[in-house]
Amino acid sequence: MASYLLSQDQLNPWLLRVKQNRRLVAPLPDADGVVDWREVEDPEQIALEPGVPDMPLKKLFTPLSEVLLRYGYRGDRAGVVPTPPVSEPFAVFGVRPCDAYALAIADTVYLSDVPDPYYQARRDAGTIIAVNCTSALPECFCACLNDVLLTAPGADVLLTQLNGDYLVEPLTDKGKALLVATVGQTSRLSESEETGETPVLTGWKEASEADLERKAEIAAQTAAAQTRKIDVEGLTEAVRAAYHDEEFWKAHTEACVGCGVCTFLCPTCTCFDVRDDAISGRGLRYRCWDTCQFADFSREASGHDPKSQQWMRQRNRLSHKFWYSVERGGPISCVGCGRCLRGCAGHTDIVATLEDLRKKPIGSRDG
Ligand code: SF4
Numbered sequence: 001m002a003s004y005l006l007s008q009d010q011l012n013p014w015l016l017r018v019k020q021n022r023r024l025v026a027p028l029p030d031a032d033g034v035v036d037w038r039e040v041e042d043p044e045q046i047a048l049e050p051g052v053p054d055m056p057l058k059k060l061f062t063p064l065s066e067v068l069l070r071y072g073y074r075g076d077r078a079g080v081v082p083t084p085p086v087s088e089p090f091a092v093f094g095v096r097p098c099d100a101y102a103l104a105i106a107d108t109v110y111l112s113d114v115p116d117p118y119y120q121a122r123r124d125a126g127t128i129i130a131v132n133c134t135s136a137l138p139e140c141f142c143a144c145l146n147d148v149l150l151t152a153p154g155a156d157v158l159l160t161q162l163n164g165d166y167l168v169e170p171l172t173d174k175g176k177a178l179l180v181a182t183v184g185q186t187s188r189l190s191e192s193e194e195t196g197e198t199p200v201l202t203g204w205k206e207a208s209e210a211d212l213e214r215k216a217e218i219a220a221q222t223a224a225a226q227t228r229k230i231d232v233e234g235l236t237e238a239v240r241a242a243y244h245d246e247e248f249w250k251a252h253t254e255a256c257v258g259c260g261v262c263t264f265l266c267p268t269c270t271c272f273d274v275r276d277d278a279i280s281g282r283g284l285r286y287r288c289w290d291t292c293q294f295a296d297f298s299r300e301a302s303g304h305d306p307k308s309q310q311w312m313r314q315r316n317r318l319s320h321k322f323w324y325s326v327e328r329g330g331p332i333s334c335v336g337c338g339r340c341l342r343g344c345a346g347h348t349d350i351v352a353t354l355e356d357l358r359k360k361p362i363g364s365r366d367g
């Protein structure tokens with residue numbers, strides 16, 4: 001399917017059409033001005049700037065906590081009622097490319113081998129409408145990790161603001177279906193079904209090669225505006241080589257208080273715990289976000305804790321993202337959203353830590 005141009009004044013009418021048959025979620029401010037992912041009543045209220053909301057997109061696909069089953073027991077009788085994995089259709093507008101890419105990384109955790117039915121149901125029901133960045137926050141560093149500003153992996157539709165218009169690119173079949181359902185289509189659609197040609201949408205102007213070139217220029221400008229960068233060449237080997245350098249990790253994590261905010265805000269962190277809450281013969285089993293930064297996260301039943309110190313937990317966080325994920329055949333599992341830099345009370349800085357790690361002579365990295 002082709003790409004299209006949508007004028008500024010067509011955007012909100014289109015979003016109203018999108019929300020006719022599905023919930024529309026986007027970054028919205030509350031009464032105190034705090035922007036979070038909320039259901040849209042009026043597209044005028046959507047707050048795309050200054051960039052990613054504090055809370056990551058993952059909260060829409062893996063809620064902070066969710067009940068998996070309820071049960072009851074009396075004597076030798078027991079009953080279990082599982083919570084069915086269902087989700088109503090919804091679309092998320094205003095997703096930044098880093099957050100869309102983080103969803104693609106989360107897919108490799110939740111949808112590989114044995115798919116998680118709750119996550120699967122929400123992914124199937126959700127359509128991701130990404131909006132490209134034309135500026136960068138001081139902590140953004142997505143461009144050095146992936147070409148997300150051009151490709152937005154994980155998104156179904158990508159919008160890029162070009163002067164007065166939005167370039168609209170359908171990236172997946174789900175994205176194409178959304179456009180066909182909400183924009184309309186020419187009589188060529190029935191013809192195209194017979195001939196196998198892609199349908200042509202009415203009402204929107206088709207984008208030209210020059211529009212796509214302009215998008216690439218804007219992506220390059222946004223990337224250039226990112227002042228924080230990680231050199232990924234050989235980074236996995238460098239992180240692995242630094243594993244036993246206790247002094248390095250201690251020095252770079254001494255301000256960490258183990259609050260877990262960096263991981264809760266991280267769109268690619270996927271750890272959860274499963275707990276039971278039962279009283280008087282009734283109970284429920286739920287799962288909730290968990291973090292490798294909590295003191296009891298790795299403690300074993302024997303009492304032994306392989307990550308008994310906070311610096312070990314921070315080492316685990318960085319090693320997971322830049323070493324273990326890659327060694328398991330996936331990408332680096334950091335998308336450069338900058339949330340952990342903004343949110344840390346101790347001002348720990350993942351970019352600075354990796355820069356210092358790169359500066360260490362190879363021979364001294366293993367302490
Ligand atoms: S690095 Fe910062 S945000 Fe993360 S656990 Fe430590 S203090 Fe909390």
Ligand code: SF4
Binds near residue numbers: 266268335337339340
């Ligand atoms: S590690 Fe930090 S910068 Fe990287 S994806 Fe997670 S929150 Fe964003």
